[in-house]
Amino acid sequence: MTSTKGLEGIVATTSSVSSIIDDVLTYQGYDINDLTKHASFEEVVYILWNGKLPNKSQLTDFSNELMSYAEVPQQVIDQLKSLPLDKVHPMGVLRTAISTLGLFDEDADKMDEEANRLKALKIQAQIPTIVTAFSRIRQGQEPVKPNKELSFAANFLYMLKGELPEDLEVTAFNKALVLHADHELNASTFTARVCVATLSDVYSGMTAAIGALKGPLHGGANEAVMKMLSEIGDVDHVESYIKNAFEKKEKIMGFGHRVYKNGDPRAKFLRDMSKQLTSTTGETKWYEISLRVEELVKQEKGLLPNVDFYSASVYHSLGIEHDLFTPIFAISRTSGWTAHILEQYANNRLIRPRAEYVGPGKQEYVAVEQR
Numbered sequence: 001m002t003s004t005k006g007l008e009g010i011v012a013t014t015s016s017v018s019s020i021i022d023d024v025l026t027y028q029g030y031d032i033n034d035l036t037k038h039a040s041f042e043e044v045v046y047i048l049w050n051g052k053l054p055n056k057s058q059l060t061d062f063s064n065e066l067m068s069y070a071e072v073p074q075q076v077i078d079q080l081k082s083l084p085l086d087k088v089h090p091m092g093v094l095r096t097a098i099s100t101l102g103l104f105d106e107d108a109d110k111m112d113e114e115a116n117r118l119k120a121l122k123i124q125a126q127i128p129t130i131v132t133a134f135s136r137i138r139q140g141q142e143p144v145k146p147n148k149e150l151s152f153a154a155n156f157l158y159m160l161k162g163e164l165p166e167d168l169e170v171t172a173f174n175k176a177l178v179l180h181a182d183h184e185l186n187a188s189t190f191t192a193r194v195c196v197a198t199l200s201d202v203y204s205g206m207t208a209a210i211g212a213l214k215g216p217l218h219g220g221a222n223e224a225v226m227k228m229l230s231e232i233g234d235v236d237h238v239e240s241y242i243k244n245a246f247e248k249k250e251k252i253m254g255f256g257h258r259v260y261k262n263g264d265p266r267a268k269f270l271r272d273m274s275k276q277l278t279s280t281t282g283e284t285k286w287y288e289i290s291l292r293v294e295e296l297v298k299q300e301k302g303l304l305p306n307v308d309f310y311s312a313s314v315y316h317s318l319g320i321e322h323d324l325f326t327p328i329f330a331i332s333r334t335s336g337w338t339a340h341i342l343e344q345y346a347n348n349r350l351i352r353p354r355a356e357y358v359g360p361g362k363q364e365y366v367a368v369e370q371r
């Protein structure tokens with residue numbers, strides 16, 4: 001029995017939720033190039049869960065149903081208020097809050113298809129409310145209630161800032177949500193599937209997935225990218241910063257990918273958005289620094305940016321706090337996680353691989369008095 005480190009190249013399941021073939025990413029067969037240009041995030045959630053495009057009335061009904069669940073139980077808000085606000089990371093908070101949400105859903109352990117679909121819908125609707133409520137509470141402000149007249153993207157920005165966002169901001173944020181919605185068997189999605197394949201509940205699968213996304217080798221990289229850009233601070237410092245990082249054998253956050261070797265097809269959209277938004281805010285340096293980092297990392301190591309690289313300057317330009325970048329990834333990826341969870345339940349088998357044993361050979365047990 002031999003193992004493959006990190007399960008690279010191992011095909012662990014079948015799935016129709018999304019695919020990466022020849023560096024083209026599709027959700028249920030729809031190319032993300034088209035979806036990013038034309039679709040709302042609500043439409044993408046519908047596609048991921050139903051496998052086909054909604055017609056106009058289906059989309060309206062679905063969007064209304066989603067928004068109808070956007071308020072969270074008061075107990076969850078009370079829990080957020082009770083946390084040591086200046087000491088906790090929002091991803092830890094989110095992981096805990098989603099778990100708490102399950103405690104206040106009396107159908108949390110009901111396993112039929114409709115009950116699980118409803119749980120997916122509620123979690124998708126409520127996760128932005130939790131993230132924005134936490135952000136406001138830690139700033140000493142009251143959470144803003146969801147505005148059910150707004151789109152999913154607009155409502156997030158509205159609940160975060162307490163004022164209606166500009167169209168350009170909504171368009172950019174919607175695109176970012178569409179781009180992060182699903183990605184085949186990435187680490188957090190695999191985690192979710194392993195969890196629910198024991199026939200554990202949707203909230204447990206989601207909590208596990210959020211924990212996996214938090215790490216800097218996965219979703220946590222977007223916050224780490226912004227930290228790097230801030231440390232660089234000026235386009236003239238890029239070269240020495242990157243040279244130094246390579247000398248110390250440090251990884252450059254937002255670069256490289258387990259599957260894409262010729263570039264992540266999502267990065268170009270985020271690069272364009274970064275250019276546009278930084279010119280609107282007047283802080284073009286974040287785009288210029290990013291571009292120079294991209295040039296040097298490609299030149300020195302042949303590595304290309306992944307989805308996390310330019311999303312950092314996009315979210316920064318939207319006035320979003322840096323430690324909310326990964327929770328925003330989680331808001332979007334909830335659509336994919338839940339699609340995979342529902343798919344796993346529909347055709348379940350326990351996921352239990354083997355380990356290649358590399359420990360000591362047979363050892364004799366000796367009574368503690370004789371050691």
Ligand SMILES: CC(=O)SCCNC(=O)CCNC(=O)[C@H](O)C(C)(C)COP(=O)(O)OP(=O)(O)OC[C@H]1O[C@@H](n2cnc3c(N)ncnc32)[C@H](O)[C@@H]1OP(=O)(O)O
Binds near residue numbers: 006219251301303
């Ligand atoms: C949404 C997402 O999850 S996208 C990924 C987000 N994560 C990041 O951006 C973190 C930085 N990137 C990385 O750590 C990696 O590229 C990963 C985790 C994305 C992929 O990891 P793996 O497929 O296991 O590749 P691995 O880490 O083995 O890298 C292969 C080689 O490229 C190097 N490498 C890979 N990524 C980077 C990087 N970002 N900076 C510098 N070197 C890198 C490795 O050091 C390794 O070099 P070696 O063969 O000389 O030891």
Ligand SMILES: O=C([O-])CC(=O)C(=O)O
Binds near residue numbers: 186307
């Ligand atoms: O697929 C991966 O390994 C990571 C990734 O890009 C994602 O989850 O979007």
